[in-house]
Amino acid sequence: MNNAAAYLGIKPKNYGYSTTVSFHRWMDDHGPEQFIQALRELANNFDAVSSPLNYRRRRGALHRWSLTHEAWQEITDRLPPVPGPFQPNLDDRMRQEASAFIWAQVTCGEPLFAPRAIEEEQPEDLRRLWSSQRSSTWAKLARSRMNHYTALRGLLLQHSDTLSKQIDSGISPRSG
Structure with missing residues (x-):
């Protein structure tokens, strides 16, 4: 996350990156396989964009x-x-x-x-x-x-x- 933030020019001063309670709850309900599938679908959606915003x-x-x-x-x-x-x-x-x-x-x-x-x-x-x-x-x-x-x-x-x-x-x- 830090590398992605640095690439985008995000330099939070007193803020770290961490997962939320909502994320953990979602993972408990759906499991890691569904999370990985959602990430793959998101990546495929990004790949399908012909002229992505910079x-x-x-x-x-x-x-x-x-x-x-x-x-x-x-x-x-x-x-x-x-x-x-x-x-x-x-x-x-x-x-x-x-x-x-x-x-x-x-x-x-x-x-x-x-x-x-x-x-x-x-x-x-x-x-x-x-x-x-x-x-x-x-x-x-x-x-x-x-x-x-x-x-x-x-x-x-x-x-x-x-x-x-x-x-x-x-x-x-x-x-x-």
């Missing part, structure tokens, strides 16, 4: 990437207005999480491993605060049914698609 290239292209202020402004300007006195937070923390969301979509990776260039520019106490809010923000971006987050997710997915096409066609993306 996720290594995508990760390399987005190694230090984040949404620029200008790109973030263009995205947020397209959001529908939110009625009432309580307005959504669209600051640099949200720009960082939107960048991680896009990175995860383009690379098919875990947002946990996304570059955090915006966050790294912040003072340590602010980085800790941002880190503590990460999972709730990610849940809103990934699954919320609130109109604002649904609209934002749609715009971020559009941006992800555009970025993926650029990278796959050989265009190096600028931050943004």
Whole structure:
């Protein structure tokens, strides 16, 4: 797993690779023969793809990437207005999480491993605060049914698609 992670450019800082309780439960229910068969079917599916995506290239292209202020402004300007006195937070923390969301979509990776260039520019106490809010923000971006987050997710997915096409066609993306 470490070799595969290194090849893809995944360098988790305080995370190891291990199997989960769900995996062990599945193995107890199905046995190793069925697991090996599933791996063979997966490999055959990969072999059948005529032009596979190069996720290594995508990760390399987005190694230090984040949404620029200008790109973030263009995205947020397209959001529908939110009625009432309580307005959504669209600051640099949200720009960082939107960048991680896009990175995860383009690379098919875990947002946990996304570059955090915006966050790294912040003072340590602010980085800790941002880190503590990460999972709730990610849940809103990934699954919320609130109109604002649904609209934002749609715009971020559009941006992800555009970025993926650029990278796959050989265009190096600028931050943004």
